Amino acid sequence: IDADFASTATNTFNVRAGNGVRIEADNNDNGLQVINSGADGVGLYAENSGSGKDDATLRANNNETSGGVTAYLTNNSNYATVHAYNGSNGEVLYLQNGGDSAGGGGGDFIKAVNEAQNDTQFRVTTTGEVYSDVGFNTPAADFAEMLPAVSGLAPGDVLAIGEDGRLIRTTEAYQPTVVGVYSTQPGFVGGMPVEGEAVGKVPLAVVGVVPVKVSAESGAIQPGDMLTASSTPGHAMKALSNAPQGTVIGKALEPLKGDTGVILMLVILQ
Template sequence: MRASLLLLLLCLGVPALADGLTPVDGSQDNLVLGSSFTYHGRLVLSGTPVNQASDLRFSLWDASAGGTQIGADITIVAAVITDGLFSVELNFGTGAFAGDARWIEIEARTPAGSGGFTTLTPRQEINAVPYALHALNGGGGGSSGYWEISNSRITNVGSTQVLINRDYIVGSEWFGVHAPTSSYGGMYITTDGDSGKPFYGYKAGAGASMWTYQDGATLEWRVSNGGDHLKVRRTGEVDVGTTISLDNYDDTDQGGSIELRKLNGTLGAKLQGSTNGGAQGGTLALYNDTNATATVVLDGEYGGAAGGALVLRNSQGATSIELGADFNPGERGLIRMFQPDGTMTIQLDPNEGGTADQGAAIKLYDDSGNLTIELDSDYGSGNEGRVITEVIQITGGADFSEQFDMSCGPEAASPGSVVSIDPSSPGDLCLSSSAYDRRVAGIISGAGGVKPGLLMGQRGTEADGKYAVALSGRVYCKVDASFGAVEPGDLLTTSPTTGHAMKVSDSSRASGAIIGKAMTVLESGRGLVLVLVSLQ
């Protein structure tokens, strides 16, 4: 028989279970890749493809001619050959491929069982595919490899790190990849469908699992740890659970924002980078739980002015209080209070008018916005404080008093005492001590628990002093009834008793010495009588 080998193709295929995969635990679910591989060839005899069963013998060598044979011969009896083509499984053992070059020598006998074998030349060099067996099982050969294969899974069974394209370890890593580039370099995890969820997972021991993944349907990157607690959208927004949202460019064209939500999902607080289309400063808004209305707003550039403001709103969103640092650029701060309809009713201005020569002012408005009360600390150009209003009602006192100092009198001045002008000390008073004294000035206020209602004086001048002397109104007065019993309506004047009044009994002497009219009774002795002060 004379045969010639026209073409031999060598490849590594998926081996048959009986020949190439060996169970490691007796089951069909945990299999180890064997050392066999599939060899395909075409046998031609005298120019005609063989179409009959033939015997084939294979041997492995370390050289293309001569050399040393590796392992034993493999004889395939009655191999099926159709149109010259055949396919056989070969297994020279795991130690046959240790990294050195290898060649296969083939002998054929056709038909099967007839005559001797014919050696086909040249020997066929083994290319890279069978060496995948060596890579899978490590460099030492034998039965103790670094990897196991089960169905489509490959598992590292050694105790060393897995490194790709580098030989150094970073920190405590067990898997490392080096990308030889100064730009992007990394790894993709892909899925077949656009709505897939490629993920990277983590698990410590027997603890709970967590992972990061892309939601292909929403184009969100998520972190899942007992639920999706972090979401990053393609447009830049970030959600932390259901209570925190970060937006790099707010939907209302207001710059970046951070939203804090309550457990029920309603908005609780919002920090915004800018307002008015990015032309003004940032804001911090706090929302109520009733209807998610911003009831507290801290504004970095309120109303387009340079200064910030604190704005308090009612549950319907209407402004109730404004505290502004600089309502008009370069001017002053203000405090304003409003009715629910927006009408301003109170304004506290630390620098009225916004000019350097103006002091503070408080302005009160009625429900129609009309100014009704003004307290001005620097009225006009005279640096005078002033209260401007239509009606003043005083509920803490009953007389009109001025402040005086006392310069004479044998007895200490006290509330209820009658006092007269001291001619020897301009601007001062002294206790009265004579009857029908036309220098009488009034009564020291405060006796009987009735206080001054309006107290006047000018600090730093002679029109100032320690004692409040009632010049008009109702006040309790010390009276001596030994000069006559006092009835309501009686006129009172000074008496010889120091600091005491008495009933007028000589009208010819009373002119210019009358203190006022009695309003209560004193039948005898000395005591307090309520007097309607009316100097005459």
């Protein structure tokens, strides 16, 4: 049957079926082609009340086992090729690789290629490893490790190792167990579970620049001064030249204006 429908009405072609509609084409051309030549309205609109992947609003399957592609999208505008939106609290993008369930590892979850050079720029494997041709950029300036800690600590606190191995707030000058500073906004975090919640742990800044609480207990702090723990709980102070080995936590990048405050510090544990 070769049918052509034309109309100026709202619905040019309206089909109602109790068990759905099937369109099958046994050729090398398009099975179904939908074109909207107008500037307004969508080319293809689908609506459904089902739930889960088995009752998805739009589902496409490709039975080709070698080189088959389920969806290929092109865009000639300066807007995004794909715009995904979730009006509730579910994931916007959920990726699943069937090859991994059989223990074979499967292909990459994500692979970004520079078309001009056919060069892979970025990829994420099925095991969660991330590879990039360039560096990662973030406004934050430190790398932190999630470590067990007592409750009640706050960002900027100077921390030490407690008797049970958990991090505690420092309470004495040149405290020998001092280890660093509670990171305020780390750019990279080690020891964080995939679920994104580390109960009973806090981020300890180990590399980079971090805000730190300071005190003028041993004198005014100027940029370049070495810092160590003070007797003011959770605060650092200027380390004198005879500071015991292992008690210096960093170098001041800003002056302290007043008796106490918060300044930026370059993390240097020595």
